[in-house]
Amino acid sequence: MISLQEVSVSFGQKPCIQGVSLELEETGAIALIGPNGAGKTTLLRAIAGLQEAEGRVVLDGAAVSGLSVKERAQKLTYLGNSEEVVFDFSALECVLMAVAAGRGFFELESEADVAKARQALEVLGVAHVADQALNTLSSGERQRVWIARTLLKNAPVWLLDEPTSNLDIKYQRRVLEFFKEESKERLVVAVMHDLNALDGFFERVVLMHEGRIVADGPPSDVLEPAILEPVYGTRIQRLQADGRLAILW
Numbered sequence: 001m002i003s004l005q006e007v008s009v010s011f012g013q014k015p016c017i018q019g020v021s022l023e024l025e026e027t028g029a030i031a032l033i034g035p036n037g038a039g040k041t042t043l044l045r046a047i048a049g050l051q052e053a054e055g056r057v058v059l060d061g062a063a064v065s066g067l068s069v070k071e072r073a074q075k076l077t078y079l080g081n082s083e084e085v086v087f088d089f090s091a092l093e094c095v096l097m098a099v100a101a102g103r104g105f106f107e108l109e110s111e112a113d114v115a116k117a118r119q120a121l122e123v124l125g126v127a128h129v130a131d132q133a134l135n136t137l138s139s140g141e142r143q144r145v146w147i148a149r150t151l152l153k154n155a156p157v158w159l160l161d162e163p164t165s166n167l168d169i170k171y172q173r174r175v176l177e178f179f180k181e182e183s184k185e186r187l188v189v190a191v192m193h194d195l196n197a198l199d200g201f202f203e204r205v206v207l208m209h210e211g212r213i214v215a216d217g218p219p220s221d222v223l224e225p226a227i228l229e230p231v232y233g234t235r236i237q238r239l240q241a242d243g244r245l246a247i248l249w
């Protein structure tokens with residue numbers, strides 16, 4: 001579904017992504033991990049066609065760089081980690097924009113669209129703030145509204161940059177379980193920092209370090225102190241609890 005062939009990105013003289021090759025299937029939940037500055041966001045943006053890169057990023061047989069904005073939007077959804085709110089639309093209006101994205105410019109949304117948008121907010125536990133302006137929500141509420149919006153775009157590929165970073169543990173679990181369920185029918189690639197939120201939710205973990213992929217496999221293979229310690233530069237202990245791997249640092 002997605003094929004990265006020798007992808008490199010530099011900013012000025014500084015190499016950021018260095019010859020990354022990666023094959024991603026049509027479905028599945030993939031976590032992209034690594035320390036600050038490893039190149040995770042840049043790689044995700046390159047996959048989304050938002051970052052110019054050397055090498056090839058191929059999506060569904062076509063080079064991402066050659067797709068129009070509309071074609072890209074049909075194939076993938078990108079959720080950035082610092083979505084800025086510079087307007088005062090309500091949460092519902094914001095989600096509705098995703099539903100209405102396929103319509104003509106002057107077409108109004110239908111009652112079915114509104115029902116769909118409200119349902120998405122309900123699923124993410126933010127129905128109670130539907131009419132509240134986005135820039136007045138807490139960061140966790142706002143993040144759940146963005147996820148609701150992602151959900152409604154219904155694209156076959158979801159690229160999510162730290163989607164659970166502002167969520168409390170109840171919603172981290174709910175959102176990760178939701179992604180896992182969705183990943184049966186689409187490809188979900190998420191940049192993650194919490195190493196305890198991987199096993200049980202993601203079937204594959206890709207570890208980046210200094211612009212390269214240094215480990216790639218199931219959580220039980222990658223979440224190894226011998227692999228993680230040199231990359232993160234800190235001591236790590238691996239525990240098994242309640243059928244899941246936990247990483248203590």
Ligand SMILES: Nc1ncnc2c1ncn2[C@@H]1O[C@H](COP(=O)(O)OP(=O)(O)OP(=O)(O)O)[C@@H](O)[C@H]1O
Nearest residue numbers: 011014016034035036037038039040041042043191
């Ligand atoms: N537009 C840019 N101009 C210059 N340097 C950049 C730019 N974007 C990213 N970088 C640099 O590239 C490197 C990788 O950044 P990136 O945001 O991809 O890392 P990351 O793995 O997502 O980090 P984090 O975990 O901190 O979010 C960093 O050293 C960063 O400073």
